[in-house]
Amino acid sequence: MNRRDFFRILGASTGAAVATACDQKVASKLVSQLTTPRLLPGEAEFVRSTCRECSAGCGVLAKVRDGRPVKLEGDPDNPVNRGALCMRGQAGLSRLYHPNRLRAPQLRGTTGEFQTISWDEAFAILNGALGKNITGRRHIFLSERTTGSVSGFIEDFCQKRNIERRPELELYSHAALRQANALVFGRHALPVYDVKQADLLITFGADVIETFLNPVQFAQDLAATKLKWIHLEPHLSLTGVNADERLVVRAGSEAWLLAFLAGELGVTAAQAAEQTGLKLSRITELAERLKKAKNPLVIAGGVTTATENGLLAAVLSAVLQEKHHAPLTWADDDRVGSLADVVELEQQLADGKVSVAFFHNTDPVTYRPSFGAVLGKASFRVGFGDMLNPTLAGCDLVLPLSHALEEDGAVKPFGDTQSLAGILQKLGAEARPKQAPVIQPPGDVRKFLANIKPTPVRAGRTLVITPSIRTFDGRGECLPLLSEIPDPLTTVTYGPWVTISEQDAETLSLKDGGIVGFAVGGRSFNLPVRVMPAQPVGVFTVQRPFLNGASLPLTVTGEEISVWPLDAIAVPAVPAVALPFLSGGMHAEGRGIVPGLEHKHEHEHKAEHVNKTLYPPHEYKNYRWAMAIDLDRCTGCGACVAACYVENNIPLVGRDEHVAGREMSWLRIEPFVNDAGDFEMLPMMCQQCDNAPCEPVCPVNATYHNPEGLNAQVYNRCVGTRYCSNNCPYKVRRFNWIDHPVAQPLDLMFNPDVSKRPKGVMEKCTFCVHRIVRAKDHAKDEKRLVHDGEVTTACAQTCPAQAIVFGNILDEQSHVHQQAKSDRTYRVLEELGVEPAVYYLTSRSES
Amino acid sequence: MKTEPVNNAAYYEQVEADVFAAMQKPRATYWLALAISLTCFGIGLACWGWQIFSGMHVSGKNNPVGWYMYITDFVFWVGIAHSGTLISAVLFLFRAKFRKAFNRSAEAMTVIAVMTAGLFPLIHLGRVWFFYWLMPYPNQRLLWVNFRSPLVWDVFAVSTYFTVSAVFFYIGLLPDLAIARRRITGIRQWFYRILSIGWRGTAKQWSHYEKLYGFLAAFATPLVISVHSVVSWDFAMSVIPGWHTTIFAPYFVAGAIFSGCAMVITLVVPMRKILGIEQYITVDHFESIAKLLLFTSMIVGYAYILEYAMAFYGGNVFETAHFMFRMLGDFRKPYWLMCFCNVLLPLTLFIRKLRRNLVYLFVLSLFVNVGMWLERFVIIVTSLAHDFDPYAWGNPNWSWVAIGITVGSFGMFFTFFLIFVKVLPVLSVTELKEERAHETLHI
Secondary structure, X not given: OOHHHHHXXXXXXXXXXXXXXXXXXXXXXXXXXXXXXXXXXXXXXXXXXXXXXXXXXXXXXXXXXXXXXXEEEXXXXXXXXXXXXXXXXXXXXXXXXXXXXXXXXXXXXXXXXXXXXXXXXXXXXXXXXXXXXXXXXXXXXXXXXXXXXXXXXXXXXXXXXXXEEOOEOOOOOOHHHHHHHHHHHOOXXXXXXXXXXOOEEEEEOOOOOOOOOOHHHHHHHHHHOXXXXXXXXOOOOHHHHHOOEEEEOOOOOHHHHHHHHHOOOOOOHHHHHHHHOOOHHHHHHHHHHHHHOOOEEEEEOOOXXXXXXXXXXXXXXXXXXXXXXXXXXXXXXXXXXXXXXXXXXXXXXXXXXXXXXXXXOOOHHHHOHHHHHHHOOOOEEEEEEOOOOHHHHOOOXXXXXXXXXXXXXXXXXXXXXXXXXHHHHHXXXXXXXXXXXXXXXXXXXXXXXXXXXXXXXXXXXXXXXXXXXXXXXXXXXXXXXXXXXXXXXXXXXXXXXXXXXXXXXXXXXXXXXXXXXXXXXXXXXXXXXEEEOXXXXXEEEEEHHHHOOOOOOEOOOOOEOOEEEOOOOEOOOOOOOOOOEOOOOOOOOOOOOOOOHHHHHHHXXXXXXXXXXXXXXXXXXXXXXXXXXXXXXXXXXXXXXXXXXXXXXOOXXXXXXXXXXXXXXXXXXXXXEOOOOOEEEEEEXXXXXXXXXXXXXXXXXXXXXXXXXXXXXXXXXXXXXOHHHHOOOOOOOEEOOOOOOOOOOHHHHOOOOOOOOOOOOEXXXXXXXHHHHHHHHHHHHOOOOOOOOOOOOHHHHHOOOOOEEEEEOOOOOOHHHHHHHOOOEEOOXXXXXXXXXXXXXXXXXXX | OOOOOOXXXXXXXXXXXXXXHOOOOOOHHHHHHHHHHHHHHHHHHHHHHHHHHHOHHHHOOOOOOOOOHHHHHHHHHHHHXXXXXXXXXXXXXXXXXXXXXXXHHHHHHHHHHHHHHHHHHHHOOOOHHHHHHHOOOOOOOOOOOOOOOHHHHHHHHHHHHHHHHHHHHHHHHHHHHHHHHHHOOOOHHHHHHHHOOOOOOOHHHHHHHHHHHHHHHHHHHHHHHHHHHHHHHHHHOOOOOOOOOOOHHHHHHHHHHHHHHHHHHHHHHHHHHHHOOOOOOOHHHHHHHHXXXXXXXXXXXXXXXXXXXXXXXXXXHHHHHHHHHHHHOOOHHHHHHHHHHHHHHHHHHHOHHHHOOHHHHHHHHHHHHHHHHHHHHHHHHHHHHOOOOHXXXXXXXXXXXXXXXXXXXXHHHHXXXXXXXXXXXXXOHHHHHHHHHHHHHOO
């Protein structure tokens, strides 16, 4: 072979090889194939939806990355929540990816086990069941609170198929308020209170910033106004500690005080004082204030209206609202009934009068175990829902509903699910126009008040049953994030527990985790206690979801009673349990972490103590990111904590790790109580110090000061000496003690902008640095600097009270710069000379 | 002056025979001791393996308490190492005669203890598989260690200390290795033949040897101060109340010598009995070391008191609260036990009878060992458990793995020490001969 031949063969064979290699053999799909035209890999798209974690129905924007929603944020255009979202709403996204979600229709087979069937089979079975002869029986449809077109579909379906539509079921139906409003205003509905127009707010038992009606809206309005807010309650609640004044009254006595304030029923101040346990001077002062106020607003609700005197309290508060011309608008929820309707249905079932029973996203069996016993008497039971609950588990046919986000088509659905409207449409229902709300003439308030007398309050220990700020009526119990985040005041994470006072703990010889035994609603409970300062003596608070399995007694309005005598409380001889609560100490012990008056002097003289350093100060060119947190606005609701978890892929570690003290939260709310029993809620995250103690001690430079002032953490470089965490005065760094696998498909919920941290690595808050980078990229494209407000952190974005302000402190026009200059400003542990970049604004009352 | 011709040959032969008799075939008790030590060592290794596999949560640490038993063990073993250098180098320079009884075992103890200590910074790493990132090495990414970090200083201090102690130990062994080469036959002779690197005992070699030994002694002396000062700066350079104090360096050095002396007593009392070398390590020698123990104990006691004085005199709310917690809080039992072991009990050594009673000294040394381990535990854990922010307070958890690894470190230490007593001469034959020569020849 000569040289030329060699090159010819070489050329030909190379060409042939290259040509065959051009064929793409692996059909790799990097981006899910969505129909959204705007889809850009790496860019987020926002899809509108509604939160269903409570009955408020906040508007949400789902942040969709590459076809997968990774975070929910409040919809700024929605009037209910105006961009904010609470803890439950933030956690709600994990419902979409929940491993327990039903993915196909299930039919109970002859063996009693569920078997997967197709939708066609399911429709055939359903039509068959509905077509049977039902002499003497009725089909019923029981659903959660529905609105809009879904409600219209249900209405049409029920009418066409001859089904009785039962009053909708919400555990917290506020039936007393509805009845009172029907009596006073002619509307069997719940009002939307306008706090902004009031100059005095008196709330009785209504946990307005936790679960009552629209808590996010309340928190926003209360933070934005300067009204005087007095809260009366029998127990200790987050709402109470956030009020300007918190007055503790005896459980069930509120109606007496309301009657005195309204000048009804001939109740005197002395009687009100005797019943409530308040000082007479307090009561006259309260009446005086109410008289002086131009636009007072009195709201009763929550634990106050779910007592024997509850209806009276609700009527009296409505009377006061009418008297003071409180501006009220009405929510579209006239169809909501109460648990009395469930009891009625229970009787119908027991009498064998129910043929096909439909249950839509509701769980009467959990609220009333006796309902479960008669559920089998319906001839056929159909459940609609996303996950099995005790009611759905007792059904014959379970139809999986798609998540609201999947219905928009922006998200690829998991499994073979359908929307309720879609299912009913296939069963012959059609959309109906919205029905006008029922407006009746008001009832005779005088007659009502003439025939009623408030029950005197009994003395002794009392159990107060409240909804949970984390899981509401229990619907959030299936979302692990809501158990991972501490209850704001007690800081307990994984329940159940009963909150008791320090004095009761002493009398009963109990410490945190000690067990108390009591009986309520036909069941006895042995629950661990959490001892809380400022908890009223003799009051034992338990959250409703921890009493699941009991049929709680109902009030006259059909609500579960919230106050129960506890004279027979026992301390059983069982060992205490390790209760996971995250606060190591509730008392600030004069440390100035939340400055009291005694620290004012130090604060004023801080300039005299200049900290000397060997190193030159940091110089920043364009940006120095900083944060200002207004403690006067902050309610401690924990929405920011939830947002931080979801935004930053923070692992959930579970009960045992919490007991061991190895929680992973980057941001936490620290409750501190002073000797007067006043609480301060302090959000604590990395303070991004200028002289950060964590930075010099890292042997491998895994943590360093970035040119914009952030204490950056290079996860890949970290070897895990934990020295940085030891040396952090704020203890905000979190070490990955173990790997944190997540159940599929929850892994799809990870934010692709934030890396997952492996075992053995330190992690921390970096002011959502990925958001900053994105904003800077954007600004760079337009050849400018990032504007104020263009980038914010996940915690600041979701805060209902807008307590958190984030921005560039070098920009003198920026909001954060203005806040940092305020005379209310202080920095936590400033005296250490670490120069933190988080500025706290003290409460007005203390500055 | 007329001098009698002196013949020390018989004495020299006796010394060699006694010392090398100890290196003969071990008895059952030796094998039993070795088996126990090896088992403990094995348990420690197994625990470490489990910890690497499952994650650091098995070590009982948590959010405020990022350092726990491993750093306690680290400081404890580095401290143990100290008296070896003190006895062999510092006392050599001061010509303290009693050092000859202890210097070999003390030096061996130093080398072994530093080896043990050196493992703990690795054991406590979250990602031990990247331990080499702690060392400065040239790399393409131009990534260097952070020279401001006391942990990097630790790497240098401990590795320097290990190198110097090992070289010092080996140089001191050379003439004895040559004797071993002469006296020991069979296959073991090869070992000594290689190790003695051509030592012939010529005048020139002796001259070099003496110079080098003196130089190394001088070189090692500042290390006694520097290593434990650096270790103390792991704590003192931080901002944590209970750690952030300037007294730490001298306090830690004194504590290190204190614990090292105690460990020497713990090791040598049974060793001289078992190996039958009582006539070379006498009660007088022990009395001298007991005095050193008493002296350093009083420095340690002074430091304990001074810490409180500074905290309360300074009036800093965090410092004051921290020291109240240390005294009366959740860790008060280890704290008061530590005070008893390290301050009160050693005061009995003022009584001559007691410091010449070997059984008493042995028991006391065990208490001091426990007390010094507790001292580091108390400093590390109480300071981290209750620092600035009450919300973040928390105590660490009981951990079998951490205890297993601690036990394993003792297993490792004793395994190596037991191998040492059978492989190398536990007394310096050369120096004993030298001493005799000095006494009889008056040179």
